[in-house]
Amino acid sequence: MTSRERLRTALDHREPDRIPFDLGSTQVTGIHVVAYRRLRAYLGLPAVEPRICDVVQGLALPDGDIVERLGIDVGGLFPLNSHNWKIDIRDAGAYWSFVDEWGMTQHQPKEDGLYFSVVKSPLDRPDLTPDDVRAHAWPDTGDPQRIESLREVAQAYRAQGRAVMIKGVLAGIFEMSQRVRGMERLMVDLASDEALACAVLDTMVELKLRFWEIALPRLGDLVDVVSEADDYATQTSQLISPRMFRRIFKPRLATLVARIHQLAPHAKLFFHSDGNIRPILPDLIEIGIDILNPVHITATGMEPAALKRDFGKDVCFWGGGVETQSVLPFGTPQEVRDNVRRNVDALAPGGGYVFNTIHNIQADVPPENVVAMVEALREAQA
Secondary structure (H helix, E strand, O other): OOHHHHHHHHHOOOOOOOOOEOOOOOOOOOEEHHHHHHHHHHOOOOOOOOEEEEOOOOEEEOOHHHHHHHOOOEEEEOOOOOOOOOOOOEEEOOEEEEEOOOOOEEEEEOOOOOOOEEEEOOOOOOOOOHHHHHHOOOOOOOOHHHHOOHHHHHHHHHHOOOEEEEEOOOOOHHHHHHHHHOHHHHHHHHHHOHHHHHHHHHHHHHHHHHHHHHHHHHHHHHOOEEEEEOOOEOOOOEOOOHHHHHHHHHHHHHHHHHHHHHHOOOOEEEEEOOOOOHHHHHHHHHOOOOEEEOOOOOOOOOOHHHHHHHHOOOOEEEOOOOOOOOHHHHOOHHHHHHHHHHHHHHHOOOOOEEEOOOOOEOOOOOHHHHHHHHHHHHHHOO
C-alpha cells in the first residue's frame, strides 16, 4: 500500500498493511525543534536548518530523510497564519516579544524559553460590547495569500504517495475566543453576559468559514483530511459543562463541520480536543466528526480499550500511541515500548486508528525514546 492508501483504509475502519504513522502533519501532532535536532543527530542524519511550521510552539517540519527513515505517512499543509506569518520578534528585556496579526502580544523567555505565550489580548477590557466585537479590525482570514503555494506542496505529497492533511488559520471557536478576549473574561461572559460571549464566538465561526471557503475549493481535491480543533476539557473534567457545550457551542460547531463536509465531501474531518471529552464525544460524533485526536489516554474517562469498545465503530482515533507527559520524556526505552504496545493493542484492531503521540513531542524527549516508540509500533504489527 502507498501511505495514502494505508491512511484511507484505516479511516474507513478497515485494517491496512500496517498502522499509519503521523508525525508533523498538524500543529498538534508534531515535534519540537530541539527534540528534532537531537533525533537527527541520533539517527546519524546530516545537520540541517529545520523548517519551522509553528514559531509559537517551536515545531519543526520533518525533512524527507526523516519521513523515509521513520515511515511517516501523512504530509501537512500549513497555511499562513499567526504562528508562521508576519512575525516580527523583538527584544523585550527578559523576553523575546512580538504582536501577532490578531493583536495579541506573545512573549518567550530568553532564559530556557521554548515557546511563546499570550500575555496581552486585544479585547481584554471591562467595557466591551457586542458592537465593539463586530466593529473590531479582524484579520482577513480569506486572504488567498494564505494558501498561495499549498497546491504545489499537496501535489508533491501525492507524488510521494503520501496522504495530505490541511489545518486552518485560527484555533478553535472556544480557544480562540479565550485568546482574543482573555480566558477569565470569556468564562465570566459565558456565565453573566451571554450576548457578548456569543458575539465573540460567532465571529470566530465566521472567520473560520471565510478561510475554508477559499481554501477547500482550491485544495479539496488533493486533501484527504481536514483538521479542526477546540479544547473543551481538562485532564479530570471539562472546562465548561456538557450542558453549556450542547446549548452554546455544539450548534456553532455543527455549522462549521457541515460546511467543511460540504466543501470537501471526500475528506475526513479530524478534530483535536485534549483531556476528558468523553461526556461530549457522542455529540461530536453526531455532528460529523470523523477522527478524534489526541486520544488523551491518561485523562479521566479516556481509557483506550473502553474508548475503542464504546466508540470505535463511529469515530477513528488519531494519537494516544504513547503517554507523552511522563513515559515518553522520562521513561526508559523499554518502558516506552511497553506503553506503545498496550495502547496499540487497544486502539488498532479493526482499523480506525492512526498512530501518533498524545500531542507534540516536546523538547525534553530523548531521541532514543522516539526511536523506541517507532520500533515498538513496527514490532506491534509484525
